[in-house]
Amino acid sequence: MIAQVDDALRTLIRNDALSGSEVDVVFDAPTKDWAARRNAPTVNLYLYDIREDVRRRERGLSEQRGDDGRVRTRRPAPRYYKLSYLVTAWTQRPEDEHRLLDQLLRCFLRYEALPDELVVGQLAEPGLVVPLTVGLPPPEDRAFADVWSALGGELKPSLDIVVIAPVETGIVYQAGPPASQGTHLDMSDLQDGGADVNRHRHTPPPPSVSGNGKRQER
Structure with a gap:
């Protein structure tokens, strides 16, 4: 220069x-x-x-x-x-x-x-x-x-x-490669066991069964 x-x-x-x-x-x-x-x-x-x-x-x-x-x-x-x-x-x-x-x-x-x-x-x-x-x-x-x-x-x-x-x-x-699939998250619920792995939408945990045989929603 x-x-x-x-x-x-x-x-x-x-x-x-x-x-x-x-x-x-x-x-x-x-x-x-x-x-x-x-x-x-x-x-x-x-x-x-x-x-x-x-x-x-x-x-x-x-x-x-x-x-x-x-x-x-x-x-x-x-x-x-x-x-x-x-x-x-x-x-x-x-x-x-x-x-x-x-x-x-x-x-x-x-x-x-x-x-x-x-x-x-x-x-x-x-x-x-x-x-x-x-x-x-x-x-x-x-x-x-x-x-x-x-x-x-x-x-x-x-x-x-x-x-x-x-x-x-x-x-x-x-620069890193551009994103091609949008944003994905891995998340888990430590209390109820629900999990989202590489998902866009939340997956709720399965309903549990009470002592009288009835299903209970969480």
């Missing part, structure tokens, strides 16, 4: 933001060593966080039916995972980097979700929309300065791109 999101973002940037210009699109960690080795204009998408979007978690099971209309399997609802990318532009001049960031921002603002033609492979299995956000404030437990500190680099202008990808759990419950 992550590989399909990477490919979709790369295609989106190359086709819509860069318009065929000679700018590399990579997914490397932007450390000091990496920045020193870079020798061409580059857009870097660093995947720095993966976490479940618990607000979107659904309960219950979905049913898959066969050609005869009978339920064959049941599956839990897909989970949603937020893939957060730190998007930066790298050139020789800050002005060129700002220009690239502007193109990237305008590109992502045109989409509220990944285009359908880019949702392929495992990303397409749930058959759901893949939302996309750009530049939202980070969660309270995380700051972009912390990301740069962890990378050992200097703070740099960036865009925060979050793709919310639905993921199948892979759990499948096989």
Whole structure:
């Protein structure tokens, strides 16, 4: 699923933001060593966080039916995972980097979700929309300065791109065969001896005989 999101973002940037210009699109960690080795204009998408979007978690099971209309399997609802990318532009001049960031921002603002033609492979299995956000404030437990500190680099202008990808759990419950004869019950009366075995209707116990020879109904 992550590989399909990477490919979709790369295609989106190359086709819509860069318009065929000679700018590399990579997914490397932007450390000091990496920045020193870079020798061409580059857009870097660093995947720095993966976490479940618990607000979107659904309960219950979905049913898959066969050609005869009978339920064959049941599956839990897909989970949603937020893939957060730190998007930066790298050139020789800050002005060129700002220009690239502007193109990237305008590109992502045109989409509220990944285009359908880019949702392929495992990303397409749930058959759901893949939302996309750009530049939202980070969660309270995380700051972009912390990301740069962890990378050992200097703070740099960036865009925060979050793709919310639905993921199948892979759990499948096989459904039992459908009922063909309705409901049957096995019941017994421990006091009077009456019994119903695999019956739809109650069978009363036989009448008993009293001391004077008369039959008594129970």
